[in-house]
Amino acid sequence: MNLTVNGTPQTLPERTTLAELMVRENAASRGSAAAVNGVVVPRGSWDAFVLAEGSSVEVLTAVQGG
Amino acid sequence: MPDPFMIAGTELGSRLILGTGGAPSMQVIDEAIVASGTAMCTVAMRRADAATGGSVIDVIDRRGVRVLPNTAGCRTAFEAVRTAQLAREALETDWVKLEVIADERTLLPEPIELLDAAEQLVGLGFTVLPYTNDDPVLARRLQRIGCAAVMPLGSPIGSGLGIQNPHNIELIVSEAEVPVILDAGVGTASDAALAMELGCEGVLLASSVTRAQDPALMAEAMAAAVRAGRLARLAGRIPRRHHAQASSPLEGMAVL
Numbered sequence: 509m510n511l512t513v514n515g516t517p518q519t520l521p522e523r524t525t526l527a528e529l530m531v532r533e534n535a536a537s538r539g540s541a542a543a544v545n546g547v548v549v550p551r552g553s554w555d556a557f558v559l560a561e562g563s564s565v566e567v568l569t570a571v572q573g574g
Numbered sequence: 575m576p577d578p579f580m581i582a583g584t585e586l587g588s589r590l591i592l593g594t595g596g597a598p599s600m601q602v603i604d605e606a607i608v609a610s611g612t613a614m615c616t617v618a619m620r621r622a623d624a625a626t627g628g629s630v631i632d633v634i635d636r637r638g639v640r641v642l643p644n645t646a647g648c649r650t651a652f653e654a655v656r657t658a659q660l661a662r663e664a665l666e667t668d669w670v671k672l673e674v675i676a677d678e679r680t681l682l683p684e685p686i687e688l689l690d691a692a693e694q695l696v697g698l699g700f701t702v703l704p705y706t707n708d709d710p711v712l713a714r715r716l717q718r719i720g721c722a723a724v725m726p727l728g729s730p731i732g733s734g735l736g737i738q739n740p741h742n743i744e745l746i747v748s749e750a751e752v753p754v755i756l757d758a759g760v761g762t763a764s765d766a767a768l769a770m771e772l773g774c775e776g777v778l779l780a781s782s783v784t785r786a787q788d789p790a791l792m793a794e795a796m797a798a799a800v801r802a803g804r805l806a807r808l809a810g811r812i813p814r815r816h817h818a819q820a821s822s823p824l825e826g827m828a829v830l
Contacts, residue, residue, distance in 0.1 A: 514621040514622065514623050515621075516623075533622050533623070534622065535622040537629075538631060538635075538664070538665070538666075539629060539631035539664050539665060540622060540664050541619070541660040541661070541663040541664035542660075542663075543656065543660060546656070548656065548659040548660055548663060549663075550663055551663055566621065566660075567621065567622040567623075568619045568620060568621060568622060568657075568660050568664065569619070569620065569621075569622040569629075569664065570617040570618070570619060570629075570630060570631045570641070570643065570661075570664055570665060571617065571618050571619070571620045571630060572594040572595050572596070572597060572603070572617065572618065572630050573593065573594060573595040573616060573617050573618025573619075573620075573644055573646050574593030574594070574595035574596070574616055574618075574644070574646065574731065574732075574758075574778075574780035574781065
């Protein structure tokens, strides 16, 4: 399954969940969030959220900032 | 004398809000948090793969300080609302420092998009603290739509030019029904003290501490300045006059 994570093309196993992707991206802990195709997915829904072919995922985390 | 600092019904233990941007290391942030006595620190939201140098959230959490995510870098209301929603999920807080900038060179707030974003976020249940121009009319509009504070700039972000238009800050304060927090432009302690003397309820600063030669020492200076300025504001300064007014009695002078 091909999709885009933070602008970079990635190939992932079929039926990968958002929760699994967040672990792969080292972004599963507090401070991180995800949007799929521009829609924010609440943390509580990551386990049940199965990623689809062609999806665009943004994985964000808190960093230093004013 | 009790003088609680309240935002949206929540008391913060310090009137100094510390931005974490610009610090060379997590250790510097940690030392600055402690030295400043701050009760709230800002963070930005960025792509996870761009994050480096450890987790700022770990440092903030360890010190028991409240986190205030910002929408730094956003140019449109759409981007800012999305970023605030991501921050809410990431950090489990409804509070957001709303920042919508016009361009990279000035980093000045984009007022039309800012007001739009603020209105949307208030509607979505956020506690909105907008970084705004030192424009009393825009500040009034932001209050009217339900922002929990207004945060006018003293001068451009990171410039260290201090408060360029103290009259506007005073005017914003005089009309404010929510806390006014000076955000951006502070260069050194006297700028922070002046903000408080003008009637601001708090000061938000980052670069002046994180980029100082000794960040922890400057953080301590800022804490003292904010406190001194607040006390002076409460105490009520003497009016300015054009001529001298003796403080020693004129009566009873010896004839020499």
